[in-house]
Amino acid sequence: MEKEVGHEIADALGILLRRTTRTQLHRKLTEGMGEAVDELTYPVLSTLARTGPCSAADLAPDVGLDRSGVTRRASRLEDAGLIRREPDPADRRAHLLVLTEQGRRTVAELRARLAAHIMASLSSWPPDEAQDFARHLRRFVLDGPFA
Template sequence: MQVDGLGPVPDPTTAVVDSVLTALMAVGRTMRQRVEGDDLEPGVFWLMKNVASRGPLRVTELASCTNLDTSTVSRHVAQLHRAGLLERTPDPDDGRAHRLQLTETGRSRLHDAFERRRTLLRRALGGWEADDVAELDRLLGRFVTDIENVDAELEHA
């Protein structure tokens, strides 16, 4: 058996893993696309969400919690700052450093972007039974926890 022309699949577990990988890539691609009315760059959406949920952060902390390179985060932070979506405040623990937080405009734009994606997901799940939606939520939560644990193990190995 072949999957997407990538060669033979040796066992059923690999076929399931490949199917999950393909599904995750499709969902990720959809969530990264601009939704009608969206003016946020897809690359900054995840950063803004983390700044909003974790409070004022240093660039290095933001890079760490998003698993991105500090130089990449710095470029995005500069873009967000220029756009008036993010502000830098002096770090009370280190006068040489700054902490990042969203401006009111940034919070509003992030909220709007999230709402558009919620609408998309609500429409996709609209024909599902409530029990199926709850089961999907439970399994995705478990999956995220497990994959984060494996990722952390690999980083410390």
């Protein structure tokens, strides 16, 4: 029984964690958000919102790109006024990527869209099951193999 549950969860996570699954979701969430906000720049915005100011090199592993890939996407976001570069107080040769107020509003809109998308997909679930799923998923993420 335990082995079956483990395999079932592993299979579901395999689908969930595929790059194509994430890209498809990011594309849907960013529709109509402007030229600079798309499935390529979404991870940079989202990660900056979670981590706070950081360098392109530090952001790269979380985004799944190398430093130059993050820098290219950050330049698009900077041109759109969503992020800015500030000198790194720990290393004057380096710069930190920082969300602007407009960038924070954009991330808030993206998160609201994501929450609505999730709620729509759970609309056929009984409310108590959806709440249980949310609680158990959070516990799995905090205490499970990704902790």
